[in-house]
Amino acid sequence: xxxxxxxxxxxxxxxxxxxxxxxxxxxxxxxxxxxxxxxxxxxxxxxxxxxxxxxxxxxxxxxxxxxxxxxxxxxxxxxxxxxxxxxxxxxxxxxxxxxxxxxxxxxxxxxxxxxxxxxxxxxxxxxxxxxxxxxxxxxxxxxxxxxxxxxxxxxxxxxxxxxxxxxxxxxxxxxxxxxxxxxxxxxxxxxxxxxxxxxxxxxxxxxxxxxxxxxxxxxxxxxxxxxxxxxxxxxxxxxxxxxxxxxxxxxxxxxxxxxxxxxxxxxxxxxxxxxxxxxxxxxxxxxxxxxxxxxxxxxxxxxxxxxxxxxxxxxxxxxxxxxxxxxxxxxxxxxxxxxxxxxxxxxxxxxxxxxxxxxxxxxxxxxxxxxxxxxxxxxxxxxxxxxxxxxxxxxxxxxxxxxxxxxxxxxxxxxxxxxxxxxxxxxxxxxxxxxxxxxxxxxxxxxxxxxxxxxxxxxxxxxxxxxxxxxxxxxxxxxxxxxxxxxxxxxxxxxxxxxxxxxxxxxxxxxxxxxxxxxxxxxxxxxxxxxxxxxxxxxxxxxxxxxxxxxxxxxxxxxxxxxxxxxxxxxxxxxxxxxxxxxxxxxxxxxxxxxxxxxxxxxxxxxxxxxxxxxxxxxxxxxxxxxxxxxxxxxxxxxxxxxxxxxxxxxxxxxxxxxxxxxxxxxxxxxxxxxxxxxxxxxxxxxxxxxxxxxxxxxxxxxxxxxxxxxxxxxxxxxxxxxxxxxxxxxxxxxxxxxxxxxxxxxxxx
Numbered sequence: 001x002x003x004x005x006x007x008x009x010x011x012x013x014x015x016x017x018x019x020x021x022x023x024x025x026x027x028x029x030x031x032x033x034x035x036x037x038x039x040x041x042x043x044x045x046x047x048x049x050x051x052x053x054x055x056x057x058x059x060x061x062x063x064x065x066x067x068x069x070x071x072x073x074x075x076x077x078x079x080x081x082x083x084x085x086x087x088x089x090x091x092x093x094x095x096x097x098x099x100x101x102x103x104x105x106x107x108x109x110x111x112x113x114x115x116x117x118x119x120x121x122x123x124x125x126x127x128x129x130x131x132x133x134x135x136x137x138x139x140x141x142x143x144x145x146x147x148x149x150x151x152x153x154x155x156x157x158x159x160x161x162x163x164x165x166x167x168x169x170x171x172x173x174x175x176x177x178x179x180x181x182x183x184x185x186x187x188x189x190x191x192x193x194x195x196x197x198x199x200x201x202x203x204x205x206x207x208x209x210x211x212x213x214x215x216x217x218x219x220x221x222x223x224x225x226x227x228x229x230x231x232x233x234x235x236x237x238x239x240x241x242x243x244x245x246x247x248x249x250x251x252x253x254x255x256x257x258x259x260x261x262x263x264x265x266x267x268x269x270x271x272x273x274x275x276x277x278x279x280x281x282x283x284x285x286x287x288x289x290x291x292x293x294x295x296x297x298x299x300x301x302x303x304x305x306x307x308x309x310x311x312x313x314x315x316x317x318x319x320x321x322x323x324x325x326x327x328x329x330x331x332x333x334x335x336x337x338x339x340x341x342x343x344x345x346x347x348x349x350x351x352x353x354x355x356x357x358x359x360x361x362x363x364x365x366x367x368x369x370x371x372x373x374x375x376x377x378x379x380x381x382x383x384x385x386x387x388x389x390x391x392x393x394x395x396x397x398x399x400x401x402x403x404x405x406x407x408x409x410x411x412x413x414x415x416x417x418x419x420x421x422x423x424x425x426x427x428x429x430x431x432x433x434x435x436x437x438x439x440x441x442x443x444x445x446x447x448x449x450x451x452x453x454x455x456x457x458x459x460x461x462x463x464x465x466x467x468x469x470x471x472x473x474x475x476x477x478x479x480x481x482x483x484x485x486x487x488x489x490x491x492x493x494x495x496x497x498x499x500x501x502x503x504x505x506x507x508x509x510x511x512x513x514x515x516x517x518x519x520x521x522x523x524x525x526x527x528x529x530x531x532x533x534x535x536x537x538x539x540x541x542x543x544x545x546x547x548x549x550x551x552x553x554x555x556x557x558x559x560x561x562x563x564x565x566x567x568x569x570x571x572x573x574x575x576x577x578x579x580x581x582x583x584x585x586x587x588x589x590x591x592x593x594x595x596x597x598x599x600x601x602x603x604x605x606x607x608x609x610x611x612x613x614x615x616x617x618x619x620x621x622x623x624x625x626x627x628x629x630x631x632x633x634x635x636x637x638x639x640x641x642x643x644x645x646x647x648x649x650x651x652x653x654x655x656x657x658x659x660x661x662x663x664x665x666x667x668x669x670x671x672x673x674x675x676x677x678x679x680x681x682x683x684x685x686x687x688x689x690x691x692x693x694x695x696x697x698x699x700x701x702x703x704x705x706x707x708x709x710x711x712x713x714x715x716x717x718x719x720x721x722x723x724x725x726x727x728x729x730x731x732x733x734x735x736x737x738x739x740x741x742x743x744x745x746x747x748x749x750x
Contacts, residue, residue, distance in 0.1 A: 018257070019255065021218075021255035021256070025251075027249075027252060028253060029253040031218075034069070034263075037558075039069060039115060040071050041072040042071070042072065044074050050732055051712050051729070057721055058077075059092045060077070060722075061081070062074055067111075068557045070108070070111050072115055082101070084101040084103045086101050089119065091119060091123075093720045093721075094663045095129045096120055097133060098113055099133045100133070106643050106647050107543075107566060113650050119722070122723065123722035126661065129663065130658065132651050175196065176195065176212075177192055178209055178210070179210040179212060180207055181209060182208075183238075186241055190238070193209060197270075204224060206227060208223040209221070210238070211269060212242070212246075213269055215248045218252070220256075221236070221239045225259045232258075235256040239256070268606070269608060271609060272534075325353070326351060326354075327351065327353075329379050331382065345421070345423070346372065347374045347405050347422055349372050350370060350372055350375050351369070351370040351383075352383065353370065353415060353416075354368075366415065367390060368402075368412055368415070369383045369400070371383060385593055388595075388619065391621070399619070400618065406449075408447060410443035410445060418445040419445065420448070421436075421494075422448065424450040426452075435466045436450050436451070437450075437451050437464055438464070438487055438491060439462045439463075439484065439529060444483065446484070448491060451464075453519055455520070456524070458519075459529060460477040460525070460528065461479040461480060462480055464477075465491060467495070467499070471502070472492065478507070534576050534610065536575050537575060538575075539573055539575050541564065542556055542602070543555045544569065544572065544598055554602055557571075560632045560634070562636055562639045562642075563640070565643075566584060567584035568584055568643065570598065575632075578616035578618065579617055580618045580628070581620070583619070583621050599617060600612055673702075676692075677701060678706075685735070699718075711729055711733055713729065
C-alpha cells in the first residue's frame, strides 16, 4: 500500500501524469512492457528478509516466456519445465546453461541467449561461461538432465504462474464495451455507452470513459482534457471498483490515460481512430516524403495525414510496361482471356491478372486476383488458391494482391491501361434496355460497370449511358467531370458502334419524358460514390504462431524489425487499411494456401471489428518483398533475417566469448578486504561511520569469522553468488550501502 500511496502522491505533484497505470507481476499491460524492449526478469526476493533465509541459495532456473517482449521467471529447477516449446536458463557457478526446446521459435531463442548474457554481465561481473544446449543435441541434452538430479532446496521459493495469456497475444474480443464514468458507483455511475465496433466520436472531452475488453486485458480509464480534477485522481480507484464488481482477476492491469496521449493498444479498439491534426490555417506545406513519414510513424508529430488514395499511388510500382496476362477462374482451372477482351470483366466471375517486370527484378511482379461482387464463394476460394499456386510456379517472386469489385486501386488500373468494363451477371444481354455507369477513379482511371436501368442506379457524380431500342441517352450528373463525359461517347463505339453518332445528351434535373419513362417510377439516388475505407495508421508487425491444436495465436511484435522475420513463421504487417502477409522460405505449401483463412481469423479476433472487405490484402514471400513492405522497417538493406542462421551465429559468438573468459581468474571482491581496518558489526551498522570505512562495502571491514557469523555464509561462497543475491544478504544484515555517502562534519581551516 505504501508504494501505491507514493505513486498517487507523485501523480498529484505532476498534476496528473499522461499515463498512470497499476501493474501486477505477470499481467503487465503492453504499454508498460514496451518500456522494456529487452524484457523483464523476475527474481526471488521480499521487501524484508531475515539473514537465515537470505543466506540460503541453490541453483536457480529461469523460464523465458513471450516472443518480442519477454518475461523471465525464477522457478524451481525441475525436469518438468523441459518441454519442446520452452526456453530455460540454469544459473550455476561458474557456468550458465541455456536449454532450448526443439520447437521453440528462433526469436525467443535469441532473446533467451541475450538474457543469459545480461545475467552474466550484470550478476556475474562477466566471469561466467554460457553453454547453449539444444534439445536436438542428444549428448548435451542428456548431460544437462543429470544436472537437475538431486538438487535440494532449503529456501521458500514461490513458483510463479507461468501463464502468458496477456503476452501481447490477440484473443477473440466478442464483447468490447465502453462505459461512461461519472462517479464511484458501478451500477449507477458507470452505464454502458457503446459496444463493438467503437468509434472515436464516442469519447467526449468533458467526460471520462472506461474500456472493458475482456478479463485478461488491461482495463483502460480514459479522461478528457476538460474533466474535473476529481475524475483524474479517482480514475484508478473507480477502475478497481469496476474490476471487483465484475469479479475480474486481481492481477488485471488498470491504466488511466489522458486525451491525446492514448497508447496504440487503446487506439486499436476503435474502428475509425484519427490522430489529432494541426489547425487548418497553419498548414502551409504540401505533402512530401518527410511529412508523410513523420505523420505515419511518429507518436509525437502532429503533421497532417494525407488521404488514403495518396498512399495507394506509392504502394506498388506501376512501371511494368509489359502486357498484362489475364485468366478467368473456371472451377479449379484457368481460362486465358484473349488480348482484345482484356479489361472486360463480369461480376459473376473471378479473374487473375499478372503484370510482369521487364527486368525480372525480385518482388516487382504484380499478381492480382479480382473477385466479382456476385461471384460464387467457391470461385473466390479457387481464385486465391490459384493465385498462390501461380506465385509458387514463378518461384515466389510475385506480390499477390486481392482486388475487390468496385474497390480497384490506381496501381491495378494502370495494368489495364487505366480503363475497365464490368458487366453485371444479373443483367441479361438479350434485354432491350441496358445502362452503364462511367466513373472516373483516382489517377485518371475510368471504370465502367453495368447497372439496372432504374432511377436508384443513378448517381450525381457519374455519367450514365442508357441504351433503348429507340435511341441512346448520355445522362450527365451535375458533379461529373469532363473525362467521364468524353469517355462515355467513346464507350458507345465499343458497346454499339452503330449508335456512336446518334445519341442524346441529358443533364441532371432536365430529363426528357422518354428517358424518365425508360427508368420507371422515379426514386431518389445518391449524390456521390461513398466507398467505405479505413485510414492508415502506424504499422504493426504480428506473428502467427501455430500450435499443436491447429488453432494458432497472434503475437504482437511491436515496431517492425527485419531481425524478427524468421523463415519458419507467417507474419502480418498491419497498417489498418491494408494487411501484408509475409511468408518465410520454410513455410509449407499447405500453410501458404491457408494464409487467407489466417487473415480472416486475425480480423475476427481483433477488437476494432474491421470488415475483411474493407482492407487491402497482399501476400509476399521472403526475399521478394516490395518497397511497400520494406519501407516500414527503417533499416532493411544490409540487415539479416532472423532464423536458424542468426541463431547459429549467436551460438558461435557465445563460444568465442567463452574462450576469452578465464574461470580461474580471481573473483572481484574476494581479496578487497585484505589490508582494511576491521570494526565490530554494530559499529558498521551505524550511519556515522569511521573515516577509513568504505561505506559502499562495509563487509570489507569484517573479519572472516565475523563475516560468517553475521552473514551466515563464508566470504568465498558469498562472492560466488550473483549480485542480486549478495545485495539481498547485505540488506537483511543491514550492511547494504546507502545511495549517498553519510554526512560528515567538514573541518573549516582557521
